[in-house]
Amino acid sequence: MATVGNSTNIFWHQCAVGNVDKQKLLNQKGCLVWITGLSGSGKSTLACTLGRELHSRGKLSYVLDGDNLRHGLNKNLGFSAEDRAENIRRVGEVGKLFADAGLICIASLISPYRKDRDACRAMLPDGTANSLIYLQVFMNTPLEVCEERDAKGLYKLARAGKIKGFTGIDDPYEPPLNCEIELKPVDGICSTPIGMAGQVVSYLGEKGFLHYE
Numbered sequence: 372m373a374t375v376g377n378s379t380n381i382f383w384h385q386c387a388v389g390n391v392d393k394q395k396l397l398n399q400k401g402c403l404v405w406i407t408g409l410s411g412s413g414k415s416t417l418a419c420t421l422g423r424e425l426h427s428r429g430k431l432s433y434v435l436d437g438d439n440l441r442h443g444l445n446k447n448l449g450f451s452a453e454d455r456a457e458n459i460r461r462v463g464e465v466g467k468l469f470a471d472a473g474l475i476c477i478a479s480l481i482s483p484y485r486k487d488r489d490a491c492r493a494m495l496p497d498g499t500a501n502s503l504i505y506l507q508v509f510m511n512t513p514l515e516v517c518e519e520r521d522a523k524g525l526y527k528l529a530r531a532g533k534i535k536g537f538t539g540i541d542d543p544y545e546p547p548l549n550c551e552i553e554l555k556p557v558d559g560i561c562s563t564p565i566g567m568a569g570q571v572v573s574y575l576g577e578k579g580f581l582h583y584e
């Protein structure tokens with residue numbers, strides 16, 4: 372019997388089929404690939420391209436996109452630091468469930484605060500002994516490039532003061548200190564989405580996530 376948060380007198384029910392069985396079934400290892408970066412840095416594009424690349428290799432993945440989840444699961448949250456923290460916490464918990472189901476879960480959220488991202492990392496075990504793992508990908512696209520792209524016109528609105536608390540303009544973004552993969556332009560040129568997804572696929576392959584033995 373346990374007390375967790377505001378839940379008292381609760382019990383953990385163990386199921387017979389565990390995450391190792393599911394990973395064996397799928398011949399892959401469950402994990403949470405967490406993509407962080409500014410709005411317009413290319414997170415969603417990378418997430419979807421990575422999902423497609425994995426699918427073409429017969430690997431099951433699922434994309435949790437911040438913008439999309441705010442249409443449902445997280446529609447009661449805004450962009451205050453507290454709401455962003457709750458947004459990241461919920462997506463971390465959902466990502467953990469997908470990873471537990473044996474999937475390569477790909478989360479793409481701005482997730483501007485280091486402590487919120489680190490809290491998600493801490494939710495998943497450290498990857499030893501076939502356990503689940505959290506891998507952080509930093510889309511280190513400079514603000515000038517994101518603002519120049521301005522695919523949704525939000526930077527223009529933020530600069531005009533019509534959106535308050537916009538990340539990178541009048542709200543903070545804390546770059547990761549401990550990411551597994553950093554993707555940034557070389558000599559001012561961004562790699563293609565397929566090139567970036569290829570880097571992540573290679574990393575997953577090298578670390579043994581694309582098969583189970």
Ligand SMILES: Nc1ncnc2c1ncn2[C@@H]1O[C@H](COP(=O)(O)OS(=O)(=O)O)[C@@H](OP(=O)(O)O)[C@H]1O
Pocket residue numbers: 409410411414415436437438441450454455456458459479480481482483523525534535536537538542
């Ligand atoms: N104030 C403010 N700051 C940043 N972004 C804003 C804001 N208001 C709306 N948007 C839109 O919301 C998308 C980011 O949602 P996230 O859930 O990823 O944000 S966070 O992780 O909780 O910070 C973000 O999507 P992306 O551009 O895909 O990052 C924007 O479309």
Ligand SMILES: Nc1ncnc2c1ncn2[C@@H]1O[C@H](COP(=O)(O)OP(=O)(O)O)[C@@H](O)[C@H]1O
Pocket residue numbers: 408409410411412413414415416417479520522561562563564567
């Ligand atoms: N690697 C890339 N090179 C050039 N443009 C890109 C790249 N990745 C994404 N884009 C473009 O940048 C814009 C923002 O991409 P998006 O994936 O929506 O970013 P985010 O999810 O971080 O807001 C889109 O117009 C997209 O086509």
